[in-house]
Amino acid sequence: MSAELDLATLDDEGRAALERLILTLADSKRMMGIRYSDWLLGAPSLETGISASSMAQDEWGHARLLYAMLKDLGKDPVPVEHDRDASEYASIEALDEEMPDWAALVAAMVLADGAITAMLRSFADGNFSAAISRVPKMLAEEEFHSSLGAAWYRRLASTEGEARDLLSGATKAMLPALLAWVGADDAPMARVVSAGVIGAAEDRLAAFRGDVRELLSLVDVDVDSVAASNAWDEVRGRTSGHPAEEAVARARGDLNRALLVE
């Protein structure tokens, strides 16, 4: 690993690029938690509901740690967490809407949570000191998410009929935008790559594809032949669109705004 990044050596564009990277990771974690929380009730069993609850807590904890990294760039994370409109969120497109069924949540566990983890692995291997010190614990907790997602994916893929079809449909719907996000190589991402903060686009993509290739083949999806979405928003570092207003209101804590203590 190279020497840790001296933030004073980053110019304004470099700092903005690092801020965009932190925000898209933090927002994605926050929305992943929202999507797990949607299944606290209604999961296939008590155990899966409890696991969804626990994973939601994991994700929100991870999001809080990632937002806190903005302090290193002189930015107050409190308004970032509590005052932004949905249109400003940089979370991944796969999490914009509530999962319509359990199969879609399983696909999100493997693909969306997996994509965030692939990005975080690369971030932890870079030279940004906050990522080096804080991300490994997140990755350790993510091993449980990955295990559960893979087990459920295999289970649903092995069935005949509706469950497998729903899983396959959700997989195909999520994948193009996730490939665009993991493989982003626009100017801001090129800045953080050249600064050593995160690995190159082709390496991140190869890692993500390697993580999911075998599982996706169970529903006859070849991850190497799926094209990435080209509906890219360079301002936020995600594909176009934004998370549902209702989900962002929950993420911001609008209902309990009067009780907000930071």
Place this chain on the structure above:
Amino acid sequence: MNEIVYEVFARKDRGGPLTHIGYIDAFDDETAKVYAWKTYDEEKWFEMCVVQRDAVIPVTDGEGLFAQLKRAHS
């Protein structure tokens, strides 16, 4: 795809007693590990393990939990 009952055991500290803390239903060993860890997370366990209920062999007869379960399912 029937669910399998797994018994959950854990110890708080190195050298402490391994205690039966509950059970979970899961469809394989991998999900059993996740469910156990996520369900019984009230302590910072030093060690946790799961055992399929069917694999537990009661040594004593009588009113012990596992002996009763074995009789009920035999």
